[in-house]
Amino acid sequence: MASSPNLFDSLSLGPYTLRNRIFMAPMTRGRATAEGVPTDAMSEYYRQRASAGLIITEATAISAQGVGWVNAPGIFTDVQQAAWEPVTEAVHGEGGTIFLQLWHMGRVSHPDFLDGQLPVSASAIAAEGESHTPKGKKAYVQPRALAADELPGVAADYAAAARRAIAAGFDGVEIHGANGYLLDQFIRDGSNQRDDAYGGSIENRWRFPLEVAEAVAEAVGKERTGIRLSPTNAYNGMSDGDPVATFSYGAKRLDALGLAFVHLLDPMPGHMFAVEGAPVIHPYVREAYGGRLILNGGYDAKKADEALAEGQADAVAFGLPFLANPDLPRRMQEDAPLNQPDFATLYTPGVEGYTDYPRLNERT
Numbered sequence: 001m002a003s004s005p006n007l008f009d010s011l012s013l014g015p016y017t018l019r020n021r022i023f024m025a026p027m028t029r030g031r032a033t034a035e036g037v038p039t040d041a042m043s044e045y046y047r048q049r050a051s052a053g054l055i056i057t058e059a060t061a062i063s064a065q066g067v068g069w070v071n072a073p074g075i076f077t078d079v080q081q082a083a084w085e086p087v088t089e090a091v092h093g094e095g096g097t098i099f100l101q102l103w104h105m106g107r108v109s110h111p112d113f114l115d116g117q118l119p120v121s122a123s124a125i126a127a128e129g130e131s132h133t134p135k136g137k138k139a140y141v142q143p144r145a146l147a148a149d150e151l152p153g154v155a156a157d158y159a160a161a162a163r164r165a166i167a168a169g170f171d172g173v174e175i176h177g178a179n180g181y182l183l184d185q186f187i188r189d190g191s192n193q194r195d196d197a198y199g200g201s202i203e204n205r206w207r208f209p210l211e212v213a214e215a216v217a218e219a220v221g222k223e224r225t226g227i228r229l230s231p232t233n234a235y236n237g238m239s240d241g242d243p244v245a246t247f248s249y250g251a252k253r254l255d256a257l258g259l260a261f262v263h264l265l266d267p268m269p270g271h272m273f274a275v276e277g278a279p280v281i282h283p284y285v286r287e288a289y290g291g292r293l294i295l296n297g298g299y300d301a302k303k304a305d306e307a308l309a310e311g312q313a314d315a316v317a318f319g320l321p322f323l324a325n326p327d328l329p330r331r332m333q334e335d336a337p338l339n340q341p342d343f344a345t346l347y348t349p350g351v352e353g354y355t356d357y358p359r360l361n362e363r364t
Contacts, residue, residue, distance in 0.1 A: 004309035007301060008333055011053060011315055013292055014223030014260040016097055016171060018053035018315075021308060022329045025296050025317035026056045026101045026174070026228070028072055030347035031354060034134070036061060036074030038083040043090045044355045048326035050096030053315060056174050056228075056263070057087075059103035059181075062161035063154075065120065066182070068109025070132055071349070075100060076157070081164045088169030099172040099226065100165040102158055102216070106182030107143035107191070108236050118144040122185045122192040122199065122208075128237030148196055154182075155212045159219035172224035175209075175216055178265055180236025183209040184229075187246065190239035202242075202249045210253055222258045226294075229285075230265035232278035244284050251288035261292035263317060271298030282312060301332040327359045336360055 005011075011018045031041050046055060061067045061074040074080045084100070091098045107121035112133035121143040130137045146154065162173045177183040185191040186208045192199050198208050209227075217225045229250070231243040240246050254262055266282040267274035274297070286293055295307055296317040304316035322328050324341040331338055345353025 004311075005314075006305050006308055007316070008329070011292070013054065013097075014172065014221075018097055019051070019095070020053040020329055021315035022053050022304075022332065023294055023315050023317040024049055024052040024055040024322045024328075025319040026058055026176075027319050027323055028058045028069060028347070029323075029354065030069070030071040031349065032071050032073035034071060035079070036067065036072065036077075037080050038073050038087055040086070041351055041355055042073070043086045044351075046087050046096075046098065047090035047094055048355060048359075049322055049328075050091045050094035050098075051327060051329045052096065052322065053329075055091060055096060055098040056226075056317065057098065057100050059101045059176050060161075060165075062102050062104050063157040065114065065117075065154075066104030066106075066109070066157070067113045068105035068119065068131065070134055071347075072103075075102070075161045075164050075168070081168050084165070084168035084170070088171075092169065097171050099174050099224075100168075100170045101174045101176050101228070102161050102165075103176045104154065104157070104182040106185045108140060108180060110138055111141060112138065118142075120144050120146045120150075121182065122146070122205075123194055125191055125193065127180065127191075145194070148198060151198065151208055151211065155208070155215040158212045159215040162216045162220045162225070166220050166224070172226065172260060173216060173220060174263060175213060175225065175227040177209055178228045178230035179233055180238040183212060184238060187229075187250065188238055188240035188243075189246075190237070190241075202246050205246070206250050206253060209250070210257070213254065213257055213259065217257060217259065223260050225259050226261040226263055227254065227259060228263040228265065230273070231281040232275050233265055233267070233273045234275050235273060243281055244279055247281055248284045248288050251285040255289045255291060259291060261294055261314075262289050263294040263296065265296050267297035268299065268303065273297065286312060301335075324357050326357055331360055334360070
């Protein structure tokens with residue numbers, strides 16, 4: 001009788017055999033240039049963390065329209081694409097596997113990023129909170145609702161960015177459909193109040209995200225395409241009237257597409273994105289989706305191993321623990337103490353709090 005899987009077992013994912021099931025979750029760090037060009041420090045940062053079963057990069061803008069974070073990277077120009085190549089080479093040099101996360105911020109961008117143009121969304125409903133723009137903090141503005149005839153062009157931007165990612169050496173891509181960004185804005189009814197074929201019913205609200213997933217899968221292969229979702233995350237003023245029904249439907253449709261994985265932010269109690277009273281979603285997604293399921297949201301090694309052993313997921317992604325511990329898999333295997341993240345340097349320029357976290361038995 002086969003034993004239950006644990007974090008240190010290998011995992012087949014699309015065409016790859018991953019060295020373990022400890023994934024590095026995507027984390028925006030703000031170390032690219034003002035033009036969204038990856039830097040040498042980013043190559044070192046990802047190289048240090050190549051012992052992850054899979055690295056999923058920070059969110060990366062697919063187009064000029066999708067930009068909305070100071071010093072976040074892009075993948076829509078030749079210069080950006082070329083600057084990603086040293087990153088993938090560094091990770092592959094350490095035997096690692098790395099996917100690029102494809103990002104369009106939608107309504108949580110700001111005209112300061114967009115040459116004065118309004119950000120776009122599913123509906124003309126402003127997000128809650130403030131944007132950190134190149135000109136300082138400013139309240140989110142009311143976005144412009146995308147016209148139905150604009151959507152194929154946006155889907156094509158995702159596909160083009162995915163092709164650029166593969167050309168830059170990435171092993172695959174993850175579509176960012178979470179955390180209140182553009183695709184999430186279409187999926188959840190708190191931000192999508194359209195009355196056309198892309199709004200209203202659950203089926204209609206999923207139409208555009210599924211069109212994007214199909215376009216990306218066609219561009220680079222379904223086996224190299226994953227998607228990240230966050231059914232109950234209230235970040236950026238997001239909500240949904242029935243997340244169980246909404247994401248069960250989406251999981252079933254994604255299963256039919258045959259993607260490499262679904263990556264679910266379904267926070268454990270106490271996690272920064274946990275919403276009190278929100279339903280636990282991952283069992284419903286697990287039932288509807290037969291592919292690889294990655295869980296994320298406040299797990300430690302013990303809880304992650306339990307999730308794998310119980311068949312709740314095939315891998316678990318870790319964010320802050322990987323940020324502060326470049327050798328996280330070794331530390332988990334040896335039950336060693338973890339470095340704690342320095343929150344003051346999460347998004348600051350330079351290597352402090354970025355590439356200077358010590359490895360086990362290494363002094364700063």
